[in-house]
Amino acid sequence: MRVKFRLYRYNPETDAKPYLQDVELDIEPAGKMLLDALIAIKAQDETLSLRRSCREGVCGSDAVNVNGRNRLACITPLSELKEPIEVRPLPGLPVIRDLVVDMEPFYRQYRSIRPWLINDDPEPEVERLQSPEDRALLDGAYECILCACCTTSCPSFWWNPDTFVGPAGLLQAYRFIADSRDEATAARLDNLEDPYRLYRCRGIMSCVEACPKGLNPTEAIGRIKSLLVKRRV
Amino acid sequence: MNTRRFDALIVGGGGAGLRAALQLARSDYKVAVVSKVFPTRSHTVSAQGGITAALANVDDDRWEWHMYDTVKGGDWLGDQDAIEFMCREAASAVYELEHMGLPFSRLDNGKIYQRPFGGQSKHFGGAQATRTCAAADRTGHALLHTLYQQNIKHRTQFFDEYFALDLVRDAEGYCLGVTAISIETGEPLLIEARATLLATGGAGRVFGNSSNAMINTGDGLGMVLRAGLPLQDMEFWQFHPTGIAGVGCLITEGVRGEGGYLLNKNGERFMERYAPHAKDLAGRDVVARAIAIEIAEGRGCGAAPNQSGGDYVHLKLDHLGEKLIAEKLPGIRELAIRFAGVDPVEKPIPVAPTAHYMMGGIPTNLHGQVVAPARYGPEEPVPGLYAVGECACVSVHGANRLGGNSLLDLVVFGRAAGRHMLDYLQDNPYPRPLPDDAVDASRARLARWERPGSERVAAIAEDLRRTMQTHAGVFRTDAVLREGLEKLDELEARLAHAGLADTSRVFNTARIEALELENLVGVARATLVSAIHRTESRGAHTREDFPRRDDERWLKHTLYSRVGDQVDAKPVRLKPLTVESIRPKERVY
Ligand SMILES: Cc1cc2nc3c(=O)[nH]c(=O)nc-3n(C[C@H](O)[C@H](O)[C@H](O)COP(=O)(O)OP(=O)(O)OC[C@H]3O[C@@H](n4cnc5c(N)ncnc54)[C@H](O)[C@@H]3O)c2cc1C
Numbered sequence: 176m177r178v179k180f181r182l183y184r185y186n187p188e189t190d191a192k193p194y195l196q197d198v199e200l201d202i203e204p205a206g207k208m209l210l211d212a213l214i215a216i217k218a219q220d221e222t223l224s225l226r227r228s229c230r231e232g233v234c235g236s237d238a239v240n241v242n243g244r245n246r247l248a249c250i251t252p253l254s255e256l257k258e259p260i261e262v263r264p265l266p267g268l269p270v271i272r273d274l275v276v277d278m279e280p281f282y283r284q285y286r287s288i289r290p291w292l293i294n295d296d297p298e299p300e301v302e303r304l305q306s307p308e309d310r311a312l313l314d315g316a317y318e319c320i321l322c323a324c325c326t327t328s329c330p331s332f333w334w335n336p337d338t339f340v341g342p343a344g345l346l347q348a349y350r351f352i353a354d355s356r357d358e359a360t361a362a363r364l365d366n367l368e369d370p371y372r373l374y375r376c377r378g379i380m381s382c383v384e385a386c387p388k389g390l391n392p393t394e395a396i397g398r399i400k401s402l403l404v405k406r407r408v
Numbered sequence: 409m410n411t412r413r414f415d416a417l418i419v420g421g422g423g424a425g426l427r428a429a430l431q432l433a434r435s436d437y438k439v440a441v442v443s444k445v446f447p448t449r450s451h452t453v454s455a456q457g458g459i460t461a462a463l464a465n466v467d468d469d470r471w472e473w474h475m476y477d478t479v480k481g482g483d484w485l486g487d488q489d490a491i492e493f494m495c496r497e498a499a500s501a502v503y504e505l506e507h508m509g510l511p512f513s514r515l516d517n518g519k520i521y522q523r524p525f526g527g528q529s530k531h532f533g534g535a536q537a538t539r540t541c542a543a544a545d546r547t548g549h550a551l552l553h554t555l556y557q558q559n560i561k562h563r564t565q566f567f568d569e570y571f572a573l574d575l576v577r578d579a580e581g582y583c584l585g586v587t588a589i590s591i592e593t594g595e596p597l598l599i600e601a602r603a604t605l606l607a608t609g610g611a612g613r614v615f616g617n618s619s620n621a622m623i624n625t626g627d628g629l630g631m632v633l634r635a636g637l638p639l640q641d642m643e644f645w646q647f648h649p650t651g652i653a654g655v656g657c658l659i660t661e662g663v664r665g666e667g668g669y670l671l672n673k674n675g676e677r678f679m680e681r682y683a684p685h686a687k688d689l690a691g692r693d694v695v696a697r698a699i700a701i702e703i704a705e706g707r708g709c710g711a712a713p714n715q716s717g718g719d720y721v722h723l724k725l726d727h728l729g730e731k732l733i734a735e736k737l738p739g740i741r742e743l744a745i746r747f748a749g750v751d752p753v754e755k756p757i758p759v760a761p762t763a764h765y766m767m768g769g770i771p772t773n774l775h776g777q778v779v780a781p782a783r784y785g786p787e788e789p790v791p792g793l794y795a796v797g798e799c800a801c802v803s804v805h806g807a808n809r810l811g812g813n814s815l816l817d818l819v820v821f822g823r824a825a826g827r828h829m830l831d832y833l834q835d836n837p838y839p840r841p842l843p844d845d846a847v848d849a850s851r852a853r854l855a856r857w858e859r860p861g862s863e864r865v866a867a868i869a870e871d872l873r874r875t876m877q878t879h880a881g882v883f884r885t886d887a888v889l890r891e892g893l894e895k896l897d898e899l900e901a902r903l904a905h906a907g908l909a910d911t912s913r914v915f916n917t918a919r920i921e922a923l924e925l926e927n928l929v930g931v932a933r934a935t936l937v938s939a940i941h942r943t944e945s946r947g948a949h950t951r952e953d954f955p956r957r958d959d960e961r962w963l964k965h966t967l968y969s970r971v972g973d974q975v976d977a978k979p980v981r982l983k984p985l986t987v988e989s990i991r992p993k994e995r996v997y
């Protein structure tokens with residue numbers, strides 16, 4: 176079957192500006208993912224650049240904007256997509272080439288929340304104990320694959336990439352706040368109590384809709400906000 | 409070429425590389441990590457089922473039993489000193505990950521959750537043990553992110569999306585660093601370091617049907633071969649019994665650990681015939697062969713009306729209940745729905761063997777030092793060069809790896825190599841002078857891909873994967889392997905005429921794929937030649953023309969070198985560090 180694509184193309188060495196390229200591909204969509212199609216297109220035309228690694232939705236490499244929605248190409252069934260299938264790089268980040276964006280602004284916000292467990296007590300000889308209930312608080316947060324689908328669908332991040340942590344970073348901040356083993360909750364809340372870092376979130380929920388892992392950054396952000404409120408009273 | 413200098417250099421940002429980097433980052437030495445993908449995109453992120461250590465959180469356990477199982481699982485090809493070291497260190501390595509923040513699943517008493525995995529026993533071959541520590545079915549993700557987080561904390565210097573090209577060595581054989589290119593800019597770079605560690609992961613993408621990430625192209629192995637160093641035990645590839653049929657994505661052994669089992673088209677629990685005691689939790693090679701036989705003999709599922717049997721079997725887990733599946737196997741459910749179109753809460757998953765893990769690799773000793781035959785013996789360290797993880801062969805997995813032992817290998821030997829590198833840096837405080845021709849070979853390699861050519865990289869890569877799938881799969885014979893080698897010769901001839909349609913610099917992934925293909929071809933050759941050489945069946949290497957294990961002739965490691973496709977041997981270390989040797993005997997489950 177011929178499937179029609181419209182691909183965002185930009186090579187800084189040869190193109191004055193980005194353009195959309197119409198491409199047709201012979202492919203049987205049943206059981207195929209968008210990534211399979213992009214790889215088949217690349218086999219015909221080597222100049223198309225994209226990132227990919229695990230091809231099963233766990234590494235977060237191949238987030239792209241498909242027909243207006245941020246998704247992982249490797250777990251987006253071709254048969255679900257309306258033609259022409261328009262594939263663009265993630266919005267709101269500088270484009271390096273074709274579907275490849277500069278993720279550094281996203282990573283910088285991730286690093287800014289101090290994404291590691293802080294616990295200065297002497298380590299026991301065995302594991303620290305954690306009840307299954309306490310461990311369950313991390314579900315829905317630790318699974319994040321840093322794909323940036325959420326953050327790059329967030330209007331607040333588009334306008335404030337240097338100052339707003341964004342949904343992915345805030346979800347990870349919550350992951351450590353929620354961890355019964357972490358002792359730095361107060362410092363973590365201080366780090367976020369800021370008109371920009373946290374409070375640029377307007378609760379628009381584009382992030383929740385975009386997350387390919389079904390995570391809910393808005394809910395985590397809400398929990399952080401209520402912890403801050405509680406702390407004040 | 410632009411140059412950067414560090415005390416220590418780690419090539420690879422997966423679990424092995426990051427664990428070693430952490431050891432160095434906590435010291436005063438300057439350490440850099442080079443990775444062709446952002447570290448959390450490394451293949452370790454895909455590991456599902458868990459990491460094995462005899463914590464005894466659920467049931468009696470001892471590291472000695474883990475050691476016994478590992479030796480037996482590897483069909484006695486593993487080195488028992490390395491295996492003792494790994495199993496002894498396992499508990500502390502896992503506790504340490506927990507202290508770093510790894511979100512392990514928990515038991516009611518708050519301890520780390522453990523599940524049964526294949527090939528695990530109590531009392532040296534007795535009842536099933538429960539030894540694999542898990543974070544649901546996302547243990548690799550949890551482990552990799554935790555180690556990355558610790559490295560950010562300790563300010564490791566990362567070169568993300570840099571592709572390592574070649575080792576740089578001097579006339580005395582010292583490793584002085586590597587050459588690389590920035591994928592983003594296409595600029596070559598020389599990174600000098602007094603100690604270099606390769607942690608470039610596996611090469612499962614040499615097969616057509618594989619559980620591996622697309623970046624698993626054996627780059628570190630290619631680098632080592634080009635440097636004139638040998639690879640060990642490359643005939644041993646693990647085919648995981650349960651890949652999603654037709655796709656290859658993995659369904660963890662943890663599914664069978666939690667109580668799932670395999671069925672053929674007659675609804676028969678066929679593993680009872682092949683492994684009466686361990687059944688579905690026998691060694692992976694045993695289960696993979698059983699499935700292959702069921703399919704070959706017409707008892708596969710999903711047959712077309714004109715066929716006697718289809719090309720997969722069923723993995724049934726609906727009886728485990730939705731609650732357990734949601735808690736302990738959520739990722740599996742997601743994969744099955746997406747890639748097989750079935751919800752395992754209701755229906756069995758269609759599965760077939762898929763290429764999964766490379767037991768062979770770069771030969772090392774217990775400290776992760778790369779060893780090679782030299783003047784004074786068969787195992788002399790190459791000064792300044794280390795290797796850890798799936799790219800390495802310290803030989804704890806022997807002829808067949810047990811589930812959960814790879815993640816363990818990464819952290820135990822990552823830590824050991826990091827420690828040894830610290831000592832090495834102390835003993836070798838000054839950088840050695842760089843030879844004049846240090847970067848010539850890499851320059852030539854890059855220049856070669858500027859020249860036009862008639863053959864396309866993608867087409868050759870596709871044919872290579874097909875060739876290996878057909879000629880180096882679960883069952884092998886001399887004729888089939890030799891035919892594969894002939895086809896490989898043809899592919900290499902085509903590779904010499906290949907050129908890039910795109911020679912631009914910025915984020916040119918076509919160039920990267922060409923460089924990866926060169927490495928894959930080296931891996932394929934090492935595999936085929938070693939497999940032809942070994943005329944016995946052991947672990948994952950099954951020769952239909954030599955169906956028995958032959959300890960008299962073959963209880964030894966294979967060493968493959970590129971020049972003249974030479975094959976040498978070195979002895980298996982049957983002597984552990986402190987405990988008694990586990991003598992070879994028949995391997996039954
Ligand atoms: C689907 C799946 C599930 C698994 N589940 C389990 C499990 O439950 N338990 C278990 O113990 N094992 C499991 N394994 C095996 C285990 O995950 C791997 O063996 C292990 O993660 C390999 O880790 P590594 O650090 O050696 O390499 P990787 O994680 O593969 O990392 C390799 C690194 O090297 C870098 N690299 C490679 N080439 C270059 C180059 N040329 N230049 C620069 N950088 C380079 C990459 O960027 C990457 O950072 C599983 C494997 C698969 C395929």
Ligand code: SF4
Binds near residue numbers: 328376381392
């Ligand atoms: S809910 Fe907040 S973080 Fe999520 S998209 Fe809206 S503004 Fe952004």
Ligand code: SF4
Binds near residue numbers: 323342343385386392
């Ligand atoms: S929260 Fe979801 S969308 Fe956002 S980075 Fe994590 S996995 Fe991606």
Ligand code: FES
Binds near residue numbers: 229234237247249250
């Ligand atoms: S390739 Fe890993 S998430 Fe798509």
